[in-house]
Amino acid sequence: GGETSSEDAASADGEKITLRAATGLSPQHAWWEGGMEPWMDRVTELTDGQVEFETFTSGELVAVPDEAEAVENGTVDVALILPIYQPDQFPMAEVTMLPLSHSDTMIASNAWKALLESDVELQDGKTFSELQFDQFKVFPISTTQEYSISTTGKEFASAGDVKGTSLRTPSRIHEMYSKQTGLNSITMPAVEMYDAMSRGAFDGSFYSIADWTGYGFQDLFKYTVTGINFGHFNAFIGMDEAKFDSLPENVQEAMEQATDEYFEDSAQIWMDRSEEVIAMNEEQGGQFVDFATLPQDVQDHFNEGIENTWGDYAKLLEDNGLPGTELVKLWRDLMIEQGGEVPQKVKEM
Amino acid sequence: MNGMTTFYKLYGYFGVLKKIGLVISAVVALIMMFFITYDVVMRNVFSSSIRGGFEIIQNYMMPLVVFPGLAYVYASGVLPKMELLFAKFSPAVKRILILFLIAIEVFILVLVVQFSWTYAMDGMERNTSFPAAGTLYQLWPVFFTIPAAFALIVIENIFLFIKNLIEKDPTFVVEYNPSEEEQIINQAVK
Amino acid sequence: MDSYLVVGIIIFMMIMFLLMGMYIHSVLLASGIIGLILLEGFSILPGLLGNEPFNRVASYTLTTIPLFVLMAQFILHSGLVQDIFYIVHKISRGRRSLLGTLTLIIGGMLGAVSGSGTATAASLGQVAVPELRKHGYSGPLAGAIASAGGSLSGIIPPSIILILYGVATETPVGALFIGAFIPGVLVMVTFIIAMLFYYRRETKRSPAAAEAQAEIAAAAEAEAAEEKVPVTRLAVSVIMGFLIVATIFGGIYSGIFTPTEAGAIGSVVGLLTALLLGKVNLNFFKASLTETIKLTGMVMLIMIGAQIFGRFVSLSLLPRKLISLLEPVMDSPALVLLLISAILFVMFMFIEGAAVILMTIPVFLPIITALQVDVLWFGVFISVICTIGLITPPVGLSVYAVSGVTGISSGSIFKVGMGFAVFSMIVVCGLMIAFPELATWLPSVSGGKG
Ligand code: NA
Ligand code: NA
Numbered sequence: 001g002g003e004t005s006s007e008d009a010a011s012a013d014g015e016k017i018t019l020r021a022a023t024g025l026s027p028q029h030a031w032w033e034g035g036m037e038p039w040m041d042r043v044t045e046l047t048d049g050q051v052e053f054e055t056f057t058s059g060e061l062v063a064v065p066d067e068a069e070a071v072e073n074g075t076v077d078v079a080l081i082l083p084i085y086q087p088d089q090f091p092m093a094e095v096t097m098l099p100l101s102h103s104d105t106m107i108a109s110n111a112w113k114a115l116l117e118s119d120v121e122l123q124d125g126k127t128f129s130e131l132q133f134d135q136f137k138v139f140p141i142s143t144t145q146e147y148s149i150s151t152t153g154k155e156f157a158s159a160g161d162v163k164g165t166s167l168r169t170p171s172r173i174h175e176m177y178s179k180q181t182g183l184n185s186i187t188m189p190a191v192e193m194y195d196a197m198s199r200g201a202f203d204g205s206f207y208s209i210a211d212w213t214g215y216g217f218q219d220l221f222k223y224t225v226t227g228i229n230f231g232h233f234n235a236f237i238g239m240d241e242a243k244f245d246s247l248p249e250n251v252q253e254a255m256e257q258a259t260d261e262y263f264e265d266s267a268q269i270w271m272d273r274s275e276e277v278i279a280m281n282e283e284q285g286g287q288f289v290d291f292a293t294l295p296q297d298v299q300d301h302f303n304e305g306i307e308n309t310w311g312d313y314a315k316l317l318e319d320n321g322l323p324g325t326e327l328v329k330l331w332r333d334l335m336i337e338q339g340g341e342v343p344q345k346v347k348e349m
Numbered sequence: 350m351n352g353m354t355t356f357y358k359l360y361g362y363f364g365v366l367k368k369i370g371l372v373i374s375a376v377v378a379l380i381m382m383f384f385i386t387y388d389v390v391m392r393n394v395f396s397s398s399i400r401g402g403f404e405i406i407q408n409y410m411m412p413l414v415v416f417p418g419l420a421y422v423y424a425s426g427v428l429p430k431m432e433l434l435f436a437k438f439s440p441a442v443k444r445i446l447i448l449f450l451i452a453i454e455v456f457i458l459v460l461v462v463q464f465s466w467t468y469a470m471d472g473m474e475r476n477t478s479f480p481a482a483g484t485l486y487q488l489w490p491v492f493f494t495i496p497a498a499f500a501l502i503v504i505e506n507i508f509l510f511i512k513n514l515i516e517k518d519p520t521f522v523v524e525y526n527p528s529e530e531e532q533i534i535n536q537a538v539k
Numbered sequence: 540m541d542s543y544l545v546v547g548i549i550i551f552m553m554i555m556f557l558l559m560g561m562y563i564h565s566v567l568l569a570s571g572i573i574g575l576i577l578l579e580g581f582s583i584l585p586g587l588l589g590n591e592p593f594n595r596v597a598s599y600t601l602t603t604i605p606l607f608v609l610m611a612q613f614i615l616h617s618g619l620v621q622d623i624f625y626i627v628h629k630i631s632r633g634r635r636s637l638l639g640t641l642t643l644i645i646g647g648m649l650g651a652v653s654g655s656g657t658a659t660a661a662s663l664g665q666v667a668v669p670e671l672r673k674h675g676y677s678g679p680l681a682g683a684i685a686s687a688g689g690s691l692s693g694i695i696p697p698s699i700i701l702i703l704y705g706v707a708t709e710t711p712v713g714a715l716f717i718g719a720f721i722p723g724v725l726v727m728v729t730f731i732i733a734m735l736f737y738y739r740r741e742t743k744r745s746p747a748a749a750e751a752q753a754e755i756a757a758a759a760e761a762e763a764a765e766e767k768v769p770v771t772r773l774a775v776s777v778i779m780g781f782l783i784v785a786t787i788f789g790g791i792y793s794g795i796f797t798p799t800e801a802g803a804i805g806s807v808v809g810l811l812t813a814l815l816l817g818k819v820n821l822n823f824f825k826a827s828l829t830e831t832i833k834l835t836g837m838v839m840l841i842m843i844g845a846q847i848f849g850r851f852v853s854l855s856l857l858p859r860k861l862i863s864l865l866e867p868v869m870d871s872p873a874l875v876l877l878l879i880s881a882i883l884f885v886m887f888m889f890i891e892g893a894a895v896i897l898m899t900i901p902v903f904l905p906i907i908t909a910l911q912v913d914v915l916w917f918g919v920f921i922s923v924i925c926t927i928g929l930i931t932p933p934v935g936l937s938v939y940a941v942s943g944v945t946g947i948s949s950g951s952i953f954k955v956g957m958g959f960a961v962f963s964m965i966v967v968c969g970l971m972i973a974f975p976e977l978a979t980w981l982p983s984v985s986g987g988k989g
Contacts, residue, residue: 073586088478175483200794375828385803422836435560468589
């Protein structure tokens with residue numbers, strides 16, 4: 001990593017430090033507004049103004065998903081990193097997208113934090129973070145709310161309805177799940193989705209309800225299945241490891257402390273937003289259907305897909321020389337520890 | 350005179366290289382047209398789209414439409430600039446300006462070549478790939494078209510620099526082959 | 540280095556480079572790179588210069604640039620425009636002011652299948668100007684009508700300017716297309732009014748000359764009646780013309796394909812048209828594809844330059860400084876907008892439209908957002924100014940294209956064109972500021988706004 005900020009980071013205690021912070025997401029995104037921004041404010045507060053952040057949002061400096069690269073090559077000092085978008089660089093980060101029977105933002109966020117901080121050695125004596133994010137100093141923040149299936153009107157009255165339904169898929173795990181359940185997967189830039197869906201180009205998407213408003217989906221989706229869970233997208237605040245080590249000790253401590261203080265709030269914002277969005281959507285005639293009320297054959301079809309997807313993902317990682325089985329088991333145990341639920345077959349893995 | 354013959358001979362060989370690039374870009378543009386149309390038809394008629402089509406178009410086809418033909422585009426004289434003031438200078442001033450502009454151009458382009466090359470090598474090392482329909486496709490080979498395209502433009506500028514040093518009339522293009530539309534517009538500007 | 544000083548140096552350098560005649564993309568690249576070096580040192584370059592060219596180009600939405608250009612090329616090389624104009628000539632026989640009106644309307648309709656103003660203007664110049672002159676229009680007025688008609692491609696969707704704006708600001712391109720419809724028609728209407736005004740003035744000033752012209756015209760018409768285009772061919776042209784427009788708009792609106800995909804579909808339909816009209820051969824492909832790659836390369840090179848320049852602008856915090864500088868007048872958005880449109884109008888006078896959009900967005904967008912002005916509205920607004928800029932001196936590509944094909948001096952066309960431009964600018968921009976709904980209403984009712 002190069003030296004980038006106008007002030008030299010390795011300065012003596014008390015000297016002002018300006019850090020360049022960036023995200024490709026909009027400044028209203030829950031991860032920025034509810035996660036990284038309060039974190040930065042708290043760091044500034046805890047250091048009595050010694051550390052200040054110069055912020056760039058909406059891809060003004062770095063676009064999604066180039067944040068990790070920008071931190072590594074020193075274009076920015078600290079960024080909101082979304083590793084799931086780069087399965088070639090962070091193939092194990094997708095684990096939080098594995099489908100579940102039950103969880104919520106709080107459960108998944110705690111499990112994600114536990115995974116990032118886990119000292120379980122997965123391969124060659126290395127932990128999850130050492131295997132994936134060795135170059136970063138990682139400050140955990142919440143995951144998204146769980147992903148649901150929402151459509152612009154298509155309903156699932158039988159397993160046959162599920163097959164051939166075209167949904168936008170946001171990750172490789174959703175692709176696997178679609179393959180397992182006969183869903184037709186569409187990939188498309190998020191900015192084009194509203195246009196395409198409102199004109200019927202495809203049926204719907206996997207998406208987290210709290211995140212709908214960013215693209216106006218609260219006016220568009222008419223049918224959402226809740227009570228089944230298609231994983232949680234994850235993120236963390238990342239800094240170049242060497243850069244972090246060069247910071248004065250009091251600053252390092254302030255950053256750690258700010259993370260601990262704000263972690264739960266950063267998860268809560270997703271829960272609150274979700275409630276608001278559900279109310280808005282219901283007002284527009286949107287319908288939320290509990291998975292348990294769907295016909296048995298639909299439930300079985302979806303559940304079978306969940307079980308097989310866990311195995312598929314583990315195998316994919318194993319095929320690439322990564323500890324897939326160890327990883328999914330660790331994730332399962334952390335989820336259950338935090339109050340999440342998985343189908344029986346996954347429990348027996 | 351003999352020097353100039355060699356110069357144009359060499360430039361002719363270089364021209365073949367640029368033409369090949371142009372043909373690659375043109376063919377990929379046609380493929381892209383049919384690929385997207387096929388995808389739309391499949392989606393509407395059989396409700397199944399090409400798996401990973403969007404990523405393949407974005408990551409493979411777009412760079413291949415743009416970069417291979419870029420040196421040809423550059424040499425064709427189509428790129429816009431403000432010519433109003435320039436046209437009013439005397440030939441001597443024009444020549445100095447052109448040599449100066451080419452020098453800056455080369456400085457900038459060499460930086461682009463250098464850093465896009467580093468980026469491509471880095472991509473090869475990391476095996477940079479993109480996910481589409483559940484599989485990973487190698488992306489880094491496409492990265493190399495960028496330093497290649499800009500290196501060709503550097504060579505074009507070297508030819509242009511030599512030509513302006515040797516010949517009397519200051520010029521922005523080594524050999525002018527304007528399209529119909531450009532010819533028309535250029536005529537009008539004069 | 541102090542960032543105010545760096546910004547000052549870079550702005551000065553940009554103006555110098557532009558005046559010296561440096562390529563626009565090089566001006567952007569050079570200013571961006573040198574600015575970054577002055578601001579941050581060489582260490583910042585690898586992270587930005589290495590990956591930006593690829594990241595900028597590898598975009599699905601940008602497939603619209605090569606594909607809409609390809610569609611326009613296929614259509615222009617198919618002879619469709621000539622045939623349609625032949626029909627217009629038949630319809631307006633004897634009603635002389637009608638011919639000018641119809642030419643502008645044809646320009647608008649051509650705009651609906653073409654993304655590029657210069658190409659449309661060149662073909663209108665070729666087919667329409669001789670007809671207009673036969674009907675008693677002076678050379679400069681006929682040239683201005685063709686230039687103005689051609690420039691309409693810039694605002695009537697699909698438009699490359701709108702696509703570039705949509706990509707740079709992440710505004711849905713479909714919504715921009717729909718939003719530009721009413722303002723696009725307004726620009727066309729103001730052009731027609733300006734045309735009628737100039738035409739009246741011409742016939743009043745020299746009735747005798749007009750009469751003589753009309754006589755020549757009558758003779759020419761008799762002559763034209765002789766050279767007949769086969770009716771079947773005309774039928775094919777008309778049907779295909781309607782089919783292209785119907786396919787694109789019908790397809791987008793009914794959800795068969797997205798506005799991005801419309802470029803590919805439109806190209807295929809354009810190719811079919813040329814096939815039906817018997818114009819497809821190796822040269823047809825050579826000419827269409829070479830022009831497409833040239834235009835695409837040009838736009839992309841400028842986009843790459845603008846991207847690097849944009850990174851410099853971001854890091855220099857220039858937009859934030861400008862906003863704080865503008866703080867005293869930020870309460871009256873209309874004033875700031877007026878200022879911005881004046882700056883843009885001047886820039887569009889001198890510099891190619893797409894380049895201006897790409898250069899100014901990094902600076903203006905944050906101001907627009909801070910003013911809480913609708914981003915979609917602003918995109919349509921600057922596209923209107925850009926369209927009008929195609930017919931203003933000294934750099935008016937539409938006028939150059941028409942002047943080139945007709946031999947009418949560009950200076951004399953500009954004199955009339957400037958009248959069109961100023962009238963249209965005041966009326967349409969004034970209306971858009973007074974009634975923003977002109978751009979925002981259609982997207983809001985059609986559900987195209989994300
Ligand atoms: Na158009
Ligand atoms: Na102009």
